[in-house]
Amino acid sequence: MDTTAPESKEHLPMLFGSEFAATIQVEVCQKRTSAARAEDVKMHVMNLLQRHPVIYRDYTWSKFDNEFLQKHVNSVAVVDTEMHLVDSKAVDLLNSQLQLHIFQLWEDGPATEELEQDNEALSAASHWLLPAAEFQGLWENLVYDNEIKSNLLQYITTTILFSDMNVDSNVISWNRVVLLHGPPGTGKTSLCKALAQKLSIRLSGRYKFGQLIEINSHSLFSKWFSESGKLVMKMFQKIQDLIDDKESLICVLIDEVESLTASRSSSLAGTEPSDAIRVVNTLLTQIDQIKRYPNVIILTTSNLTGKIDMAFVDRADIKQYIGPPSAAAIFKIYLSGLEELMKCHIIHPRQQLLNLRQLGRMNFVKSKVSDLSLQLRDIASKSQGLSGRTLRKIPFLAHALYVQESPVSLECFLECLSKTVDRQFCENDIFISPH
Template identity: 65%
Template sequence: MDEAAGDLKQALPNFNDSLQVHVEVHQKSSSTAKTENVTAHVMQLLNRHSIVFGDYTWTEFDDPLLVKNVNSVAVVDTELKLKDRKPIDLEKCNICIHVFQLNEEGPSAENLEDESEELVAANHWLLPAVDFHRLWESLIYDSEIKSNLLDYVTTTLLFSDKNVDSNLIAWNRVVLLHGIPLNNPIFTCHPLGPPGTGKTSLCKALAQKLSIRLSSRYRYGQLVEINSHSLFSKWFSESGKLVTKMFQKIHELIDDKDALVFVLIDEVESLTAARSASSAGTEPSDAIRVVNAVLTQIDHIRRYPNVVILTTSNITEKIDLAFVDRADIKQYIGPPSPAAIFNIYISCIEELMKRQIIYPRQQLLTLRDLEMIGYVENNISKLSLLLNDISRKSEGLSGRVLRKLPFLAHALFIQSPTVTVEKFLEALLLAVEKQFEERKTLMEST
């Protein structure tokens, strides 16, 4: 190690001593190399590059085994713990290496038959799946949402592995991501939470991340996304049988102890709202029996050590309290703040620079950099301050819309193979203004 690196190591703070660092190794789908061999060569790579600044990814190697067998080696999720890019001495950290290959087959449909037709009751993925590759990294939040969810599921699986008595210490393996804070008085005026905030994507990304993170414990992951509207839209006779058949299929997956199974129920209020309607006399009594059966099935499968139930809701006021009580984590997912929007835009601009659509490459300052210079405008900070202004003007837009805006900016206001950062930011501002104009027009017409 050279003298400069040695000086830096001496200056590193003590937090490295207890820091657990996760390294994800994306093994090529064509590779037949053994995990232990890949891990050994990755350790050699890390020993040669022992100081990193936050998350870092290698895609080029001088080691023939890595060249042949590995797409990337990534130090990941350090910002979830450190909250900032800081120098990390890997030699002083507890390094966990996770080697994985992506399943490229895509989802399969779980079909169920009732008296008249065949219903697509669920989509089923083997994890980790190419469909969700880098989805986790694309989701940007202000608070510790991602870190808390990782820690929660990791703890539930640890407690199960250690046979902690659930009668003494209770946990239910149920996560609820919702769009409006529970028990909020604004329910009466605004019962619908904001769509497009990434609740469903976060569930899928969490399942993918944990399938990689726990690959030494489980050989593979399974994600079953239940189609609530198909499964619970029919309340007479066959509906109860459909629910039973669906959960029988889930039981078959859970019985494989080498599999980590995630059950995703999107728009979970479609279950519990029916029971509320039934109680009010607007639905037949079969509805309440079916929903009770669903809750009973959830109660049963959550006792298994290798299953996690992930749910989302936008209509929070309609979630049955019996279900809410079952959720260990009830996490609010709202629209991104200006700071999160800034980071979303930065990630989009970096991708366009990588593809040389934005050219030449220019380094933009982070929000922390801008704060350190007191937001003073100069030749270095000018473009970053413009992006910060655009981010503030974008407040109120969902993450789903924000990810589309760089495309719309190019399509509507650029339309050339390459563009400078400055011209792109001007186009992005126009795209943001157009988005709010269109929203205003739609509201006035309704």
């Protein structure tokens, strides 16, 4: 069993690279108050895994019978197992290569980065130290239909590998820019934050900590419109100061990037003010300057890709569409919500729900074992068209609107869930239909 943590450059590509599919990721959250050595934590975690050599899905331990783990560790999570379960029913930890990532969470919330303009303070960005407690678990709870998350991790791996191997960027170009685009409510911003959090954990052997700077695009491009180009430059000067710390991973998030990258063709045609041109030019110049630093990633989102300047689009290495969830993704979202409600005893007694893979093995035939899971599948199917943001609220609304008793049975709650979905579509129609 390989327990080597990624503490050197030659180990780094294994995090998500060509050997990623054969590697089990184990994320160990060490208590902030703990001063235990990483080697000691690894030893006790390995003993825990040896006592539980087979798992059937991602699994997290938060309660321990080991005194050392009780004192020093918040949780041990075996993650990203789904790809290993395609052709098998279980993951054999004893005969797998393990990558252990030991990290501590920063409990403080975001700080505010301010810029001075005309003797006034402008809130220009929010600034987190990573990994942050408020983002813990966010990555695992984002559900997509394809390999979006693993592709993003693979992109970061290649970025690091090319930098480590001194690939000449004049021969092969990459810009460290990711653009996630799609309709509102599909989780683009959450995915950017979750990616920054995940990178700070997976690269904890390389960087002492991560930092996430979320730029407030609207602030930079509103009150002092004629000064927006200068404000963007000031903001990136602050970011440059952070990048200079080589022991820190810097993730820059520009949400609704079209606010800063409005197409220059519109400006030249006279439909947009000329200051928009200066802002775009400044932003592109700053991206070109910081892309040579190996410890920075720029994450951007957009709801209106048609308004983005093509020079910025061209600089994005990955342009990933994030669309509304499919029925399969919705099923997973609902399933995780119901599991959470059963864990909290809001739904009681606990009953087993099968995932889609297990239902598929039963050919989706109705039985006492599969009945409730098939009902959930039907609810997920008719929920298509709702945004991811709305879907996460459906279980809450179901309880608030229709549950008459506490705790509630799973059978009753599924009925309430179905009614809530129907109601949500009716409410949406009111806003869509002309008055």
